[in-house]
Amino acid sequence: MENVVAQRIETERQERIERILDAARKLFVEKGYLGATMRDIALEAELSTGAIYVYFSGKDDIYERVCEEAFMVVIGLIKKEAITEGTPRDRIRAIARQYVTFYTDYTEYFEMLTFHDLGFTKRGQSEHLRERLKDLTAQAVRIIEEVMVEGIAGGEFSSDIDSAQASFNLWAGLEGVLILDMMGYLKNFNLDLEKVVQTQLKILLGGIMAKTRE
Amino acid sequence: MENVVAQRIETERQERIERILDAARKLFVEKGYLGATMRDIALEAELSTGAIYVYFSGKDDIYERVCEEAFMVVIGLIKKEAITEGTPRDRIRAIARQYVTFYTDYTEYFEMLTFHDLGFTKRGQSEHLRERLKDLTAQAVRIIEEVMVEGIAGGEFSSDIDSAQASFNLWAGLEGVLILDMMGYLKNFNLDLEKVVQTQLKILLGGIMAKTRE
Amino acid sequence: MENVVAQRIETERQERIERILDAARKLFVEKGYLGATMRDIALEAELSTGAIYVYFSGKDDIYERVCEEAFMVVIGLIKKEAITEGTPRDRIRAIARQYVTFYTDYTEYFEMLTFHDLGFTKRGQSEHLRERLKDLTAQAVRIIEEVMVEGIAGGEFSSDIDSAQASFNLWAGLEGVLILDMMGYLKNFNLDLEKVVQTQLKILLGGIMAKTRE
Amino acid sequence: MENVVAQRIETERQERIERILDAARKLFVEKGYLGATMRDIALEAELSTGAIYVYFSGKDDIYERVCEEAFMVVIGLIKKEAITEGTPRDRIRAIARQYVTFYTDYTEYFEMLTFHDLGFTKRGQSEHLRERLKDLTAQAVRIIEEVMVEGIAGGEFSSDIDSAQASFNLWAGLEGVLILDMMGYLKNFNLDLEKVVQTQLKILLGGIMAKTRE
DNA sequence: AATGAATGAGCTTTCATTCAT
DNA sequence: GATGAATGAAAGCTCATTCAT
Structure with a gap:
């Protein structure tokens, strides 16, 4: 019996945490770390400012x-x-499409990670986030690279380009x-977006597969 | 004689303005619009807070x-x-290289423009900057596109891809x-960087030139 | 039970607002709008500067x-x-005495309204206050005027003087x-004060009642 | 010869001082002591801020x-x-008219003195001004009183009212x-204004002269 | 003497955080 | 646990005054 109560409490607790994180994510993306105030977040999460400090x-x-959370989502998708x-x-096309899906379905997470990197917070802070x-x-x-190595081994991809670099360039081309x-x-x-992504993949893969004549 | 003095004063004035802008650029890039304080900027420019309001x-x-300033630099380079x-x-390779040079030589300006777009400032503010x-x-x-049109006309580039889109993809690939x-x-x-850029251009141009077999 | 608590909270809230207004009134009268600082007011109200912005x-x-508040007091007295x-x-004597009572009992309110008119605030600002x-x-x-009209009709006051003007002069004489x-x-x-007011009324009413021989 | 130069310099000096005082008077009346800035005054006087500190x-x-200055003007007029x-x-009518003339011709001086008294500056400050x-x-x-004493002696004014008080009330009536x-x-x-003043004098003098029947 | 840029204390206001309830 | 009023440091900005020129 008590277990049921404890469980309900725990559920509510998780619910509240999620509400706060949802609010924060939205506002951080919208107004930046400094622009989003605790009051904003509390209001958006329908809580008092004090309550936030409980969690x-x-x-x-x-x-x-x-x-x-953004990490967990990306990692989950990748794994x-x-x-x-x-x-x-x-397979590379499929991986790329997955990345694009992450972008369209979890735009806020994508933006969070991008913003974080671009200096949303004071430099030096959250060094461990950067590390992760x-x-x-x-x-x-590395996942892309493995497929690429296979592709080169199978003769499908040109051996002119180093597989590690090619992977990076592929990523950069899509990220752009x-x-x-x-x-x-x-x-x-x-x-x-859909069309540009398709074209970009066509171009990138075309460029990687082609015998380069340079 | 007076002319010399007036000129020196004007020079010093410009020098001070430049010092403030240098400090501001650095700090805006480092800490963002809200994170960089007027005190920070004044300190970095070796001035008092009040002095900034003179300029x-x-x-x-x-x-x-x-x-x-960032605009003027880019426009200058483009023109x-x-x-x-x-x-x-x-020619496309040369244009791309110019863009990369802008990035390496004027990194802070590049970051300013990128940051501005990514929401450094409160959304909605400085709409005219965004417009520019x-x-x-x-x-x-459009500059890239013109060259591309020529390339397609001359048969050097594949006519499979719309020139406007190809230009955009090229830019995106480099920007990434x-x-x-x-x-x-x-x-x-x-x-x-130099090597990755070279590879990226090879890939992108290769992809665009290649008869696509899809 | 909760009702009691809510009531107490509301009471305290009103108390605090009143404390701030008391402090502000005192300091505005003492130092003027610009001279009285928020710090001063907060200190006088025994609060932090931030707390004021809650109310x-x-x-x-x-x-x-x-x-x-000053308006409400005067209006209340008049009504x-x-x-x-x-x-x-x-009756005119009684009305005058009421005005004097307002002055002695609510000196700060009287001063606020006088000061406001005399340019305590930046000119042009709070035009609606001036209007009120x-x-x-x-x-x-007008209240004085009505009595005066009656007095003229009844022959008690001289008909030499226009009732509207006489009212104004009466007011001015007292205000002075x-x-x-x-x-x-x-x-x-x-x-x-009491004696001077009495004399002033005697003089003013005497002057208004007398057949003027000019 | 040198005398001429010295004189011109002294004249210019006085001119500059007067320009500053004119500007200050205007702005103090317009915006108050705190509202008027040194920069405002300097601009109005067509001088640099620094120059003001010379004088x-x-x-x-x-x-x-x-x-x-306001004092000197009033004293001059009175004397x-x-x-x-x-x-x-x-004679009393003439003195009153002189006071009104001071008000209309030197409104700014009149306002300065009034404002000063009403607390333009921080209380406690310029105690000696208040004293003067x-x-x-x-x-x-006292000047009014003397005339009044004469009037009572000559039977023109009622002896019911103390001459000192009557003088004060007269002043207050006009000041109002x-x-x-x-x-x-x-x-x-x-x-x-002219009409109201006339009426006020008629009323006040009428009231003072009349045998009071109270 | 005259200039006006520079100083820095101090203004109003905001906001992350605390804490009595 | 939850509330939201209170705190106080710190923000952007102003301005009397100084001082190199």
Whole structure:
């Protein structure tokens, strides 16, 4: 019996934490770390300012946990959906599509991680977040690289380009499109994200596969 | 004689303005619009807080002038160095290289413009800056497009891809590399910017030139 | 039970607001709008500067509410105690005495309204306060005028003087005494307010009643 | 020869001082002591801020000298134009008219002195100004009193009222009209200053002369 | 003497955090 | 646990005064 009560309390607790994180994520993306006030977050989470301090030790703590959550989502996506079927080309295309899906479905998380890197917080602070992001990225790039190595071994990809570099360039090429979309440039140029991504992949993969004549 | 004195005074005045702008640019990039305080800027410029208000009407004014300066630098580079010699491929490569030079030589300006777009300031504010940035970008993309049209006409580039889109993708591919460098990822992966840029151009141009077999 | 608590909280809230207004009134009168600082007011109200902003939106807000309060007091006095008994002469004397009572009992409010008019605030600001004060004054003068009309009709007052003007002059004659007291001149001349007021009324009413021989 | 130069320099000096005082008087009346900035005063006087400190030791000094000037003007008027001809009644009327002339011709000086008294500056400050103003007022009231004593002796004025008090009341009655005009109430009521003053004098003198029947 | 840029204390206001209830 | 009023440090900005020129 008591167990049921304890469980309900715990559920409510998690619910409240999630509400705060949702509010914070939204506001951090919207107004930045300094622009979003604790009062804003409390109001958005439909709580009092004081209540927030029951669940979090302060603004920095919330910020870190929002980033943490963003990590967990990306990691989850990366881990869960390792693509192992099809030609290397198809598999890379699938991985890329997964990244784009992360961007469209979890835009706020994507923006959080991007913003964090671009200096939302004071430099020097949350060095460990930066470290984790670095590891995560390395992991992601390595996944692409493995497929690429296979592709080169199978002759599908040109051996002119180092597989590690090619992976990085692939990522950069896609990242560029997503960030420009985030900045609103696709809208400015009346371009469709889906189409631009497709074209970009066609170009990048075409460029990697082609015998370079330089 | 007086003329000399007046000139010296004017020079010192410009020097001071530049010192303030330098300090502001550095701190805006480092800590963001809200994170950089007027006191910080004054200290960095080795002035008292009050002195800044002799030259600028307030924080917003400084911010706008820093952005303005960044604009002027980019516009200057774009206007000055229209590349008209060589094959379309060479010309695009040259334009790209110019963009990379802007990034390496004027990193802070590049970051300012990027940050501005990414929401350093409160959303909605300085709408006109955003508008100018949009125009500027359109201009830059159009320059690439012109060369591309020529390249398609001359048969050097595949006609499979719309020239406007291809230009955009080219830009995105390069921008991605520069932003990842800005974020420190190239360093993380022990990659050399120059080399990655070269590879990226090879890939992108290769992809665009290739008859796509899809 | 909860009702009791809520009531106590509300009481305390009102208490605090009153403490702030008391402090502000005192300091505005003492040092003027610009001379009285928020720190001063907070200190006088035994609160931190921040606490004030829980109850008021800023200095202007406090200022307006202090004036508002002064208005309410005067209006209350005017409305509540319309004097309708006795001869016109007695009634005017009673109204005058009421005005003097307002001055002695609510000196700070009297000073606030006077100061406000004399340019305590930046000119042009709070135009609506000035408008209300004008209305209020018109109201008050009209009350005197009505009695005066009656007095003329009844033959008690001389018909040589226009009733509207006479009312105004009566007011001015009394106001002069009060302001000179406010300035400390009665004390300087070792005069007693009560006595001077009595004499002034005797003179003014005497002058108004007398057949003028000019 | 040198004398001529020295004289010109001295003249220019006086000219500059007068320009500063004119500017200050205007601005103190317009915006109050704190509202008027040294920069405002310098601009109005067509000088640099620094130049002001050659002639005055600071803002307080200017303020005091503006008051001083106001004093000199009033004292000059009082001393110069002792009215000794006509009946006591005519003489008092003439003195009153002189005071009104001071008000209309030197409104700013009149306002300065009034404002000063009403607490433009921090209380306690410039105690000696207050002292001088007190003396001055006593002097002025004494002049009226002398005439009044004469009037009582000659049977023109009622002996019911103490001459000192009557003088004070006369002053207060007139002062009230002038201050209400300063506040803009005459304009509000569409009254003409000249007419109201005349009426006020008629009333006051009538009241003083009449045998009081109380 | 005259200039006006520079200083820095002090203004109003905001906001992360605490704490009595 | 939850509330929201209270705190006080720190923000952007102003301005009397100084001082190198």
